[in-house]
Amino acid sequence: xxxxxASPPASSATxxxxxxxxAAVRSAARxxxxxxxxxxxxxxxxxxWFMCPLIVLNALxxxxxxxxxxxxxxxxxxxxxxxxxxxxxNYRKLFSDAxxxxxxxxxxxxxxxxxxxxxxxxxLGAYLLSRITRFQVLFRIAYFIPYTVASVVTxxxxxxxxxxxxxxxxxxxxxxxxxxxLSLLTVASINNWAWWGFLVVVFLTxxxxxxxxxxxxxxxxxxxxxxxxxxxTLPSIRPTFMFLGLMTIIWSFLAFDYIYILTQGGPxxxxxxxxxxxxxxxxxAQQAGYxxxxxxxxxxxxxVVVIGYQTLRRRKGWDI
Amino acid sequence: xxxxxxxxxxxxxxxxxxxxxxxxxLLAVFALGPLLVFAFNSLKTQSDIASNPIGPPVHFExxxxxxxxxxxxxxxxxMNSLIxxxxxxxxxxxxxxxxxxxxARLGLPGTNGVMAYLLIVSSLPIQLFLVPLFFMWTRIGLYxxxxxxxxxxxALYSPFATLLIRSFMLQLPAxxxxxxxxxxxxxxxxxxxxxxxxxxxGFLTAALVSGLAAYNEFVVVVTFIQSNDKMPVAxxxxxxxxxxxxxxxxxxxxxxxxxxxxxxxxxxxxxxFVQGVSSQGLAGS
Numbered sequence: 091x092x093x094x095x096a097s098p099p100a101s102s103a104t105x106x107x108x109x110x111x112x113a114a115v116r117s118a119a120r121x122x123x124x125x126x127x128x129x130x131x132x133x134x135x136x137x138x139w140f141m142c143p144l145i146v147l148n149a150l151x152x153x154x155x156x157x158x159x160x161x162x163x164x165x166x167x168x169x170x171x172x173x174x175x176x177x178x179x180n181y182r183k184l185f186s187d188a189x190x191x192x193x194x195x196x197x198x199x200x201x202x203x204x205x206x207x208x209x210x211x212x213x214l215g216a217y218l219l220s221r222i223t224r225f226q227v228l229f230r231i232a233y234f235i236p237y238t239v240a241s242v243v244t245x246x247x248x249x250x251x252x253x254x255x256x257x258x259x260x261x262x263x264x265x266x267x268x269x270x271x272l273s274l275l276t277v278a279s280i281n282n283w284a285w286w287g288f289l290v291v292v293f294l295t296x297x298x299x300x301x302x303x304x305x306x307x308x309x310x311x312x313x314x315x316x317x318x319x320x321x322x323t324l325p326s327i328r329p330t331f332m333f334l335g336l337m338t339i340i341w342s343f344l345a346f347d348y349i350y351i352l353t354q355g356g357p358x359x360x361x362x363x364x365x366x367x368x369x370x371x372x373x374x375a376q377q378a379g380y381x382x383x384x385x386x387x388x389x390x391x392x393x394v395v396v397i398g399y400q401t402l403r404r405r406k407g408w409d410i
Numbered sequence: 411x412x413x414x415x416x417x418x419x420x421x422x423x424x425x426x427x428x429x430x431x432x433x434x435x436l437l438a439v440f441a442l443g444p445l446l447v448f449a450f451n452s453l454k455t456q457s458d459i460a461s462n463p464i465g466p467p468v469h470f471e472x473x474x475x476x477x478x479x480x481x482x483x484x485x486x487x488x489m490n491s492l493i494x495x496x497x498x499x500x501x502x503x504x505x506x507x508x509x510x511x512x513x514a515r516l517g518l519p520g521t522n523g524v525m526a527y528l529l530i531v532s533s534l535p536i537q538l539f540l541v542p543l544f545f546m547w548t549r550i551g552l553y554x555x556x557x558x559x560x561x562x563x564x565a566l567y568s569p570f571a572t573l574l575i576r577s578f579m580l581q582l583p584a585x586x587x588x589x590x591x592x593x594x595x596x597x598x599x600x601x602x603x604x605x606x607x608x609x610x611x612g613f614l615t616a617a618l619v620s621g622l623a624a625y626n627e628f629v630v631v632v633t634f635i636q637s638n639d640k641m642p643v644a645x646x647x648x649x650x651x652x653x654x655x656x657x658x659x660x661x662x663x664x665x666x667x668x669x670x671x672x673x674x675x676x677x678x679x680x681x682x683f684v685q686g687v688s689s690q691g692l693a694g695s
Contacts, residue, residue, distance in 0.1 A: 129591070133516045136597055140512035141524070143505045144568055151565035152531055155539035155546060162542060169545055211437070218434040221426050231680055232438040235445070237687070238676045240626035242648045243665045247448045250658050256463050287441060291684050292691035315427070334691055344535045347628045351648065365537050372541045373633070381541050389538040396533075 156389075162382040169378035180383035190384070192359055193367040196274055200363065201342035203278045204285075205335060211282070212289025212334075217319060219290065220297045230294070233287040241284065241347040248280040249352070270360035273353055277361050281348040289334060296330035297323060336399050340392045364388050445669075452662035459658060471659065478663035481654075486639055487646035488671070490556060491625055494642050497560040498567065498624040499617045505564055506571035506616060511601050513572070514579035515587065525573070532569035536629060544633060554636045562634070563624050571616035574689060578612025579605060615686035618679060622687075625672055643668045 163180055167173035184190050215233050219226055236244070251257050252266040259266050266276040304322045313321065324331070346365040349355065355362035355370070364384060372381035451459055452474055453467040462468070479485065512518045513525070543562070544553070552558030582605065590604045606613070631645045638646070647668050651661050676683050 130517060133597065134519055137512035137516035137518035140508040140516060140597075141518060144509040144528075144572065147505065147561070147565040147568065148528070148531055151543065151562055152534060152539055155542035156534055158542035158546075159538050169541075214433070215437055218430055218437065221430045222434055223426055227680075229434050229438055230684065231677070232441050234680070234684060235673070235676070236441050238622060238626075238672050238683070239445070239669060240644055240647075240672075241628050242644050242651070243669055246647075246651050246661050246665050247444050250451065250662070251444055251447065256460060283440075283444070288687065288691065291688040295688050295692060330692060337691070340533070344537060346537075350632075351628070368537055368541075372544070378541050378545070385535070385538040385541060388535050392533070392535055 159382040159385050162379050163386045165379045167379040167382070168376040169372065170376075173379065176379075180380050181387075183380065184383060184387065189359065189362065189367055190364075193362045193364045196361065196363045197343050197345070199274060200278055200345055201339055203275070204282070204338045204342050207279075208282050208286040208289055209331075209334070209338070211286040212293050215286065215290035216293035216297055217323065219294050230291065233290045235287070236284045237287045239284060242351055244280060244284045245348060245351045248283065252276065267353060268357055270358050273357060273360045277348050277352050280352065281345070292330060292334065293327060296327040300326040332399075336395065339395050343388060343391045343395075448662050449666060451658060452666045454659055456657065456659055474659050474663040475667065478660045478667065481660065482650035482664040482667075483638060483641070483646050484643065484664060484667050487641055487643035488667075490640060490646075491642040491644070493556055494559055494563070494631075495621050495624045497557070498563040499621045501560065501564045502567050502571050502620045503613055503617060505568045506575050507606075507613060508601070509568070509572045510576035510579055511605060514576045515584075515601075515605065516597065528569045528572065532566070536566070540629070540633065547634060553634060554640060556635075556640060556642075559630055559634050559642075562630050563620070563627070566630075567620040567623060570690065571620055574616050574619070574686065575609065575612045578609040578615075582608050611682070614679075615682050615689075618675075618683050619686040619690070622672060622676075622683070 162173060164175055164177060165173035166176045166179075219230055219233075222229060239247075249267070252259050254260055254265045254268065258264075264272065267273055300323060304326070305318055308318050308322055344365060345363055346369070349361050349363055349366050350369065353361045355366040365388070368381045368384040368388070371377040371384065447464055450464075450466050453470045453472070454462070454474075455471050458467060458471075513521045518524065547553045547555075547558050552561065586608065587600045587604050590600050595603065625642075626644065628644055628648075631642050632648070635641050635645060638649075641649070647664055650664055654661055
């Protein structure tokens with residue numbers, strides 16, 4: 091926490107945090123070296139050559155198509171043939187498109203689910219692991235294994251378990267993936283099964299950094315388990331908690347895999363989200379220009395979340 | 411005093427309440443139970459599954475694996491995945507290793523700016539550039555091409571690997587390379603002979619994180635690979651599953667085959683896996 095609060099002002103939410111500690115180390119390490127001027131200068135010129143592959147790839151795979159996407163979002167491009175400039179028509183269409191509103195709403199539900207269920211399970215799992223003295227490694231492995239399972243396999247595992255022919259769906263008389271009222275919750279829950287173990291290990295790492303003397307002091311004051319968790323553990327891991335919350339919001343607006351694999355947005359659009367809507371428009375409906383506009387809106391949502399987080403950090407002086 | 415405050419000592423002194431173990435076991439059952447049922451089902455016959463959907467198989471139907479192997483095109487799928495994963499990991503290590511070296515050891519001018527740029531660019535959603543990238547790749551012959559997928563993974567996974575390897579390199583004292591430079595070694599030689607042997611845990615961690623991601627990745631391969639004979643195991647399993655929704659024993663067997671390599675690798679190197687993966691979520695603290 092000390093390292094993070096000492097970070098210099100930086101341009102993005104994550105960069106300041108990541109560069110904070112090493113920046114100090116690096117400038118200290120570089121100071122004596124710059125005295126021998128010529129070799130150090132040579133090395134710096136050489137440094138750009140070492141950076142080259144990364145920068146070229148970035149430009150080719152990410153920056154160029156991202157810029158093209160912004161351009162195509164103002165055109166009627168089908169994906170083949172020429173693109174005609176049509177101004178803001180795609181964006182105007184977005185705001186009157188019921189499918190878009192439907193998908194965006196599902197992304198909001200998805201975000202709420204992932205901010206609550208996996209975060210709570212991750213905190214619970216990490217807390218339990220931090221209190222366990224025997225077999226801690228085995229429990230941690232158990233919690234983490236689902237995270238290493240591919241989304242296609244996870245989907246197959248749960249499709250069978252919940253199946254209304256012979257699985258839990260039959261026993262309970264519920265069609266988990268086929269009922270429009272349950273489908274989104276079901277897909278999110280399946281995704282959560284593969285996800286919460288990741289949060290456990292991250293929260294556990296953060297909890298292991300908490301100064302144990304705080305707990306001892308609290309015990310002397312007669313604090314119970316819950317009291318210690320709320321008054322010591324949670325405030326101590328707040329930077330990690332807030333960062334994961336931020337990433338959860340960003341990732342939730344981009345959710346794709348499980349929805350595409352399990353329901354492809356159905357039944358009756360009940361699990362449609364922005365990314366499945368975009369995918370359909372780009373690759374089935376030949377509306378590449380419109381799909382590009384959806385992609386730009388998704389990128390803007392991420393940007394707004396990051397900027398909002400940064401503003402709160404600066405204005406309210408949140409120690410994150 | 412310092413020994414007094416270590417977590418292990420305190421845990422020993424604070425007795426663990428019984429309910430902690432009960433709750434931890436319940437969570438473990440939630441995590442592993444579905445996989446266990448899946449493994450059981452891969453060894454049953456279709457009629458066994460109908461009469462005994464959850465319990466262990468009465469007799470082991472190993473033939474399911476043989477049938478799934480051929481019908482789900484597993485050998486080609488695993489071979490393509492092996493090509494993609496090894497190509498991705500090798501490339502990411504070279505690209506990220508040299509970039510990390512430039513930032514951590516060569517005093518790259520404007521390192522902070524480069525890092526901020528990388529973080530912003532690498533956090534752009536793939537949905538923003540997927541559509542134009544698809545048409546770009548189609549035009550230059552990288553669509554339906556394993557190398558085309560590998561290049562995309564290089565771009566997606568290198569930025570995080572760079573940050574990871576850089577943080578390992580920063581812990582290495584500068585005197586190590588100074589000595590080699592005084593002996594007249596070139597920078598590439600210093601990187602390969604001096605820095606690499608000392609920061610290999612960073613490289614291994616980056617390799618595991620990007621290898622796992624490449625093996626399990628879905629959006630890029632489902633979009634960019636079309637031919638059956640070029641599909642990695644993720645999409646060949648997916649299309650098998652879509653076509654065989656009724657024969658669950660074979661789907662389970664094929665799923666177990668896909669699961670096995672990563673599961674074994676994870677169990678062998680779990681500590682490093684967990685460390686690497688969790689550092690993705692600790693960037694903010």
